[in-house]
Amino acid sequence: MSSHSAAPIDSPDLPQSGNPVLAQEILLEAHGLSFRVEKRTLWSGFELTLPAGERLGITGPSGSGKTLLLRTLAGLEPLQSGELAFEGRTLSQWTMPDYRARVAYVPQRPTWREGTVEAALHAPFAFLVRRSQTLPDEQLRKLLHAMGRDDDFLHQRTERLSGGEAQIVALIRALLIGPSVLLLDEPTASLDSGTAEAIEELIIGWVNASPERAYIWTSHDRTQLERIADRWATLEPAL
Amino acid sequence: MNADYLKLGNVQLVMAAALVLINVGISIWLRLGLAKSLMVASTRMVVQLILVGFILQSVFELKNPLPVVAIGLVMATLAGIAAVRRTGRRFVGVYRDSIITILGSAFVVTGAGVLGIIDVSPWYAPQYTIPLLGMVLGNVLSGVSLALDRFMEGVARETDIIENDLALGATRWEAAHPLIRTSLRTGMIPTINGMMVMGVVSLPGMMTGQLLAGAAPTDAVRYQIVIMFMIAAATALGTLGVILLAFRRLFNDRHQLCAGLLHTSGRGATKW
Numbered sequence: 001m002s003s004h005s006a007a008p009i010d011s012p013d014l015p016q017s018g019n020p021v022l023a024q025e026i027l028l029e030a031h032g033l034s035f036r037v038e039k040r041t042l043w044s045g046f047e048l049t050l051p052a053g054e055r056l057g058i059t060g061p062s063g064s065g066k067t068l069l070l071r072t073l074a075g076l077e078p079l080q081s082g083e084l085a086f087e088g089r090t091l092s093q094w095t096m097p098d099y100r101a102r103v104a105y106v107p108q109r110p111t112w113r114e115g116t117v118e119a120a121l122h123a124p125f126a127f128l129v130r131r132s133q134t135l136p137d138e139q140l141r142k143l144l145h146a147m148g149r150d151d152d153f154l155h156q157r158t159e160r161l162s163g164g165e166a167q168i169v170a171l172i173r174a175l176l177i178g179p180s181v182l183l184l185d186e187p188t189a190s191l192d193s194g195t196a197e198a199i200e201e202l203i204i205g206w207v208n209a210s211p212e213r214a215y216i217w218t219s220h221d222r223t224q225l226e227r228i229a230d231r232w233a234t235l236e237p238a239l
Numbered sequence: 240m241n242a243d244y245l246k247l248g249n250v251q252l253v254m255a256a257a258l259v260l261i262n263v264g265i266s267i268w269l270r271l272g273l274a275k276s277l278m279v280a281s282t283r284m285v286v287q288l289i290l291v292g293f294i295l296q297s298v299f300e301l302k303n304p305l306p307v308v309a310i311g312l313v314m315a316t317l318a319g320i321a322a323v324r325r326t327g328r329r330f331v332g333v334y335r336d337s338i339i340t341i342l343g344s345a346f347v348v349t350g351a352g353v354l355g356i357i358d359v360s361p362w363y364a365p366q367y368t369i370p371l372l373g374m375v376l377g378n379v380l381s382g383v384s385l386a387l388d389r390f391m392e393g394v395a396r397e398t399d400i401i402e403n404d405l406a407l408g409a410t411r412w413e414a415a416h417p418l419i420r421t422s423l424r425t426g427m428i429p430t431i432n433g434m435m436v437m438g439v440v441s442l443p444g445m446m447t448g449q450l451l452a453g454a455a456p457t458d459a460v461r462y463q464i465v466i467m468f469m470i471a472a473a474t475a476l477g478t479l480g481v482i483l484l485a486f487r488r489l490f491n492d493r494h495q496l497c498a499g500l501l502h503t504s505g506r507g508a509t510k511w
Contacts, residue, residue, distance in 0.1 A: 053411040068390075073492075074406055075493065075495070076402055076405060076406060076495060076496075077495070078491070078493065078495060078497075096405075096410075096493055096494035096495075097409065097410050097494060098407045098408070099409045100405065100406055100407065101407075101408035101495075104406070104407070105397070105406040107402075107403065107406070109399075110403065111399040111400045111403060112400065112403075113417065114398055123404070123407075124404075124408060124409075127404075127407065127408050127409045127410070127413050128410060128413065129408040129409075129410075130408065173407070174407075177407060177408070
């Protein structure tokens with residue numbers, strides 16, 4: 001189904017347990033992607049098929065280009081080769097803000113403009129792409145509760161957030177804008193194990209709550225991937 | 240305007256230079272390390288001004304529009320280059336962007352001032368066009384370099400924040416807008432502050448020159464008001480123009496930030 005030349009996908013685990021993946025619509029599809037930094041090829045011939053409902057893990061050593069892969073899939077890096085399509089339309093057929101509203105990228109180390117957490121959560125709703133939407137308050141309360149935070153958290157200054165809190169805010173913000181695909185770059189890297197488990201539970205719950213959702217999750221941690229991914233790919237440095 | 244004023248001879252120039260030489264002496268005596276740069280700057284200033292004096296003298300005597308326009312083009316191009324050389328970062332095409340905006344904004348505003356407002360005849364009368372253009376250029380230059388420096392610095396330092404917005408569905412304009420605002424404000428601050436205190440704290444150079452040449456103070460302030468509006472308009476136009484051009488180069492039409500196009504200039508931000 002999904003593999004790339006440098007390292008074929010190993011999917012030894014569950015045969016798509018709860019999710020009837022085969023019958024599902026393909027959300028994200030990539031063919032022949034490659035990434036070169038100066039003269040070094042990080043990966044090439046990358047193939048990806050992400051059906052709705054799928055939980056895909058990506059692992060690989062540091063410097064193998066996991067972050068650049070997610071950034072490419074988020075349309076933040078120009079395509080150096082190959083094709084990328086979402087819901088059957090190639091990237092060039094999408095206007096980028098529409099595409100990115102549906103395929104949301106959550107960076108490993110989120111950064112913020114000055115202001116409160118509340119302002120940071122409201123910011124994406126001021127963009128043209130969401131002109132008819134407002135922040136779903138009720139969902140926000142639920143997400144805060146799931147993360148064990150109360151309303152005081154909303155009044156904290158973003159510049160005072162710890163690395164882990166910043167990841168929580170970034171994740172809540174990504175969930176609030178209602179994407180179809182989440183691109184998660186080591187979303188629990190700065191978190192204690194208890195919060196990390198809460199995040200895992202939250203995101204798995206998110207994908208299971210609607211048949212039109214899927215995520216790609218990068219991690220160093222094999223045991224985590226076994227918990228959160230239906231299958232995973234290993235990025236290995238190209239020679 | 241052609242009232243009497245005292246002409247200065249060479250002896251008087253030497254006497255003025257002595258004022259600086261005294262300070263050079265003090266600097267050497269106390270080992271302040273200022274002597275060399277003070278001497279170099281003084282010499283450059285004298286040589287440059289004497290050359291410009293000769294050039295302007297001959298242009299004034301020619302009474303022909305071509306050399307006036309040519310001098311204007313050279314001044315604007317030099318201003319465009321100087322504006323970039325004061326910035327700490329560069330991208331490919333930054334010189335072209337700077338020259339185009341400085342040339343465009345200074346010529347449009349000076350043209351409007353000379354032809355539309357002051358109503359000079361003939362239109363190229365160098366006595367008006369060259370000093371007015373020069374004053375406009377000097378201010379546009381510093382506005383453009385400040386704004387450009389702030390914008391490029393912001394793109395380099397706030398790459399993550401800008402891309403965060405892009406990743407959440409912002410258009411390139413929405414993602415860059417806070418930085419564009421800050422950059423424009425940075426470029427306009429000297430002009431706005433200058434107008435705030437004009438006449439109270441500082442007597443502007445052009446007005447001083449007219450007073451020395453024997454103009455009535457009430458006439459001189461009228462010229463100063465016109466030139467200040469020209470400077471403010473040209474600086475606003477120039478900073479906006481250069482920031483929009485830089486924006487289009489660093490943010491592509493796929494709403495991607497190409498921060499990799501920026502490189503440091505390898506010089507301090509204030510060196511020439």
